[in-house]
Amino acid sequence: MSIAVTPHPPPAHSSPHSLSNPHSLSFLLHQRPPLSIIHQLHAHTITSTNPQNPTSTSLYNSLLRAYSRSPSPLTTFSLYNYMLTNGTPLDHYTLPFVITACSFLSSLPHGLQLHGCAMKLGLFSDLYVQTTLLNMYASCSTMDCACQLFDRMEQRDLVSYNAMIAQLARAGLPKMALEIFREMVSNRLVNPDGATMVGVLLACAQVGSVKLGMWVHGYLAKIGGFDSNVVLSNALVDMYAKCGDAISARKVFDKMNTRDGVSWNTMISGYSKNGCFLETLDLFREMLRERVRVDEVTIVGVLSACSQLGALELGDWIHTYMEKHKLKYNVIVCTSLIKMYAKCGNIDKAYEIFSGLPCKDALVWNAMIGAFAMHGHACKALSLFEEMHASDVRPTPVTFVGVLCACSHGGLVNEGRKYMHDMVNKHGIKPNIKHYGCIVDLLGRAGLLDEAQKLVESMPIEPDAVLLGALLSACKVHGNVELGEKVGKRVLELDPHNSGNYVLLSGIYARSGRWEDAAEVRKMMNDNGVKKQPGLSRIEVDNVVHVFSMADWSHPMSEDIYSKVDEMVERLKLAGHEPNTNVVLIDVEEDEKEQLLGLHSEKLALAFGLISVKDSQPIRIVKNLRVCDDCHSAIKLVSKIYSREIIVRDRLRFHHFREGQCSCGDYW
Numbered sequence: 001m002s003i004a005v006t007p008h009p010p011p012a013h014s015s016p017h018s019l020s021n022p023h024s025l026s027f028l029l030h031q032r033p034p035l036s037i038i039h040q041l042h043a044h045t046i047t048s049t050n051p052q053n054p055t056s057t058s059l060y061n062s063l064l065r066a067y068s069r070s071p072s073p074l075t076t077f078s079l080y081n082y083m084l085t086n087g088t089p090l091d092h093y094t095l096p097f098v099i100t101a102c103s104f105l106s107s108l109p110h111g112l113q114l115h116g117c118a119m120k121l122g123l124f125s126d127l128y129v130q131t132t133l134l135n136m137y138a139s140c141s142t143m144d145c146a147c148q149l150f151d152r153m154e155q156r157d158l159v160s161y162n163a164m165i166a167q168l169a170r171a172g173l174p175k176m177a178l179e180i181f182r183e184m185v186s187n188r189l190v191n192p193d194g195a196t197m198v199g200v201l202l203a204c205a206q207v208g209s210v211k212l213g214m215w216v217h218g219y220l221a222k223i224g225g226f227d228s229n230v231v232l233s234n235a236l237v238d239m240y241a242k243c244g245d246a247i248s249a250r251k252v253f254d255k256m257n258t259r260d261g262v263s264w265n266t267m268i269s270g271y272s273k274n275g276c277f278l279e280t281l282d283l284f285r286e287m288l289r290e291r292v293r294v295d296e297v298t299i300v301g302v303l304s305a306c307s308q309l310g311a312l313e314l315g316d317w318i319h320t321y322m323e324k325h326k327l328k329y330n331v332i333v334c335t336s337l338i339k340m341y342a343k344c345g346n347i348d349k350a351y352e353i354f355s356g357l358p359c360k361d362a363l364v365w366n367a368m369i370g371a372f373a374m375h376g377h378a379c380k381a382l383s384l385f386e387e388m389h390a391s392d393v394r395p396t397p398v399t400f401v402g403v404l405c406a407c408s409h410g411g412l413v414n415e416g417r418k419y420m421h422d423m424v425n426k427h428g429i430k431p432n433i434k435h436y437g438c439i440v441d442l443l444g445r446a447g448l449l450d451e452a453q454k455l456v457e458s459m460p461i462e463p464d465a466v467l468l469g470a471l472l473s474a475c476k477v478h479g480n481v482e483l484g485e486k487v488g489k490r491v492l493e494l495d496p497h498n499s500g501n502y503v504l505l506s507g508i509y510a511r512s513g514r515w516e517d518a519a520e521v522r523k524m525m526n527d528n529g530v531k532k533q534p535g536l537s538r539i540e541v542d543n544v545v546h547v548f549s550m551a552d553w554s555h556p557m558s559e560d561i562y563s564k565v566d567e568m569v570e571r572l573k574l575a576g577h578e579p580n581t582n583v584v585l586i587d588v589e590e591d592e593k594e595q596l597l598g599l600h601s602e603k604l605a606l607a608f609g610l611i612s613v614k615d616s617q618p619i620r621i622v623k624n625l626r627v628c629d630d631c632h633s634a635i636k637l638v639s640k641i642y643s644r645e646i647i648v649r650d651r652l653r654f655h656h657f658r659e660g661q662c663s664c665g666d667y668w
């Protein structure tokens with residue numbers, strides 16, 4: 001299948017003779033020579049031109065074409081002007097090359113001028129000229145002009161359809177792209193080709209329409225031969241991944257006859273964005289085995305998976321790999337590294353990367369402020385914000401999410417109010433739902449439930465389930481059944497599929513002994529087909545990530561792990577730890593509750609960590625939900641009894657346990 005992305009240029013004349021022959025010059029210019037060679041050929045053309053007999057237009061066209069694709073597209077314009085003053089006749093190939101240079105430079109004024117020239121010279125009716133103008137308008141971000149031009153075209157061919165579909169998809173107008181595609185198919189004037197489908201798949205990916213994407217896949221399968229078309233297969237992988245179907249994406253990936261770097265990167269970031277973090281790392285290892293070149297895009301995808309898994313050793317290894325292979329440290333890569341180190345619990349290393357960056361943009365500052373906030377280092381986050389301010393980097397809405405989150409995790413109520421005020425009045429940033437969420441969380445944690453409720457009622461945007469969930473959680477912590485009931489019902493209406501809110505509300509009832517209401521909420525959860533999200537804890541040992549669920553016996557070392565748990569529970573009791581059975585929401589006998597507590601996934605991961613992690617190293621655990629009160633106080637004591645540093649990341653933040661204390665100050 002052929003791919004026609006750009007209009008076909010005039011055919012090259014393949015007669016490599018001496019430079020005095022214009023054909024051999026054209027041939028040389030078609031080989032994409034470096035800029036210095038183009039200059040030489042250009043000079044040669046001009047000096048050898050007889051003023052009485054202007055050089056053939058086709059030779060100038062070849063020069064224009066070479067310049068328009070070179071690192072110096074601006075020269076195309078001066079050469080074009082030279083042709084005009086020199087009286088060289090123009091043909092319908094001349095203008096498109098100059099227009100293409102406008103596309104590369106995104107220069108609308110030049111483009112408009114050329115559009116006028118095309119009209120004046122009577123070349124506008126040429127389809128090739130029209131299509132390059134269309135691409136030019138799209139590249140200059142004037143999609144409406146491109147659409148107008150397309151609408152007015154009296155005749156359309158495959159190339160003009162492909163250009164329009166691809167440009168609309170690239171401009172983030174996927175629905176319009178699909179509309180044009182439907183028109184193209186229903187007119188039956190031209191048959192779509194591979195390039196059409198690349199544009200259509202890009203549009204499907206943006207709309208998230210796996211159904212249409214599958215239709216395209218079927219269509220391609222019927223024509224056959226796309227397995228060996230890398231660009232098209234990559235677009236299919238990307239479409240499936242972006243529509244949330246990582247399994248189908250992998251199937252296409254596996255069937256590809258040849259893969260390029262883009263194929264691997266698309267699949268790796270596709271896995272990572274779909275939450276298939278272990279698969280991301282497996283595929284990355286395969287990529288290394290097959291010696292495919294790793295670039296910055298690969299690194300960002302893999303680092304994101306490491307962050308989610310808390311795979312610090314692998315993240316560290318990638319950092320070293322980057323240094324060894326001299327990969328570029330651009331802002332995006334550095335931001336990913338900062339986030340990875342922070343999310344894997346090594347905040348010092350995150351700060352080291354941050355400090356080492358000579359030019360920091362808002363993204364980098366935001367990442368570091370957010371990192372300090374997540375680790376509960378409220379003061380550091382706030383002083384970093386002041387530093388950002390002093391270095392004249394304008395804060396963004398995300399910056400303030402970090403700042404307010406720091407206040408919330410640090411219990412800094414007055415500071416939080418002040419920063420929210422400054423954000424609006426000093427920085428002119430309108431608060432969004434996340435900012436309100438942080439403030440409600442801040443007030444709720446501090447027990448200022450009335451103020452939180454008033455804020456929710458008076459804010460100009462509708463509260464979302466996340467915000468109300470935070471308030472609900474505060475109601476549970478502070479034992480406010482009345483408000484909890486009200487907020488709980490509202491949040492369940494807004495988001496009936498989130499198990500966490502059912503658990504919170506039934507917990508609020510259970511805590512005040514309203515077992516029947518608690519049971520009613522659990523029944524509602526069942527009726528709505530919502531499953532409680534299972535608690536998972538991960539721990540990385542020697543580059544391997546081990547995952548534990550509650551009462552999990554799947555680990556090969558389960559025997560040892562469970563005897564370590566027994567030992568832990570015994571030593572905890574001796575140290576005076578009383579299991580907090582309040583956190584078990586099921587209506588069961590006390591000793592049974594105690595047993596369930598002992599089998600929480602983080603305790604299994606902790607027992608495994610005590611066995612497998614070297615004494616000199618901290619034990620790092622990543623939990624997908626909030627750590628329960630009982631595990632929190634148990635881990636505090638374990639850090640003292642076993643003299644171990646334990647770092648736990650839960651759904652929202654970090655807990656650094658050392659010598660019987662936690663960095664969160666029991667405020668989480």
Ligand code: ZN
Pocket residue numbers: 597600602627628629630631632
């Ligand atoms: Zn627990």
Ligand code: ZN
Pocket residue numbers: 632654655656662663664665666667668
């Ligand atoms: Zn803590």
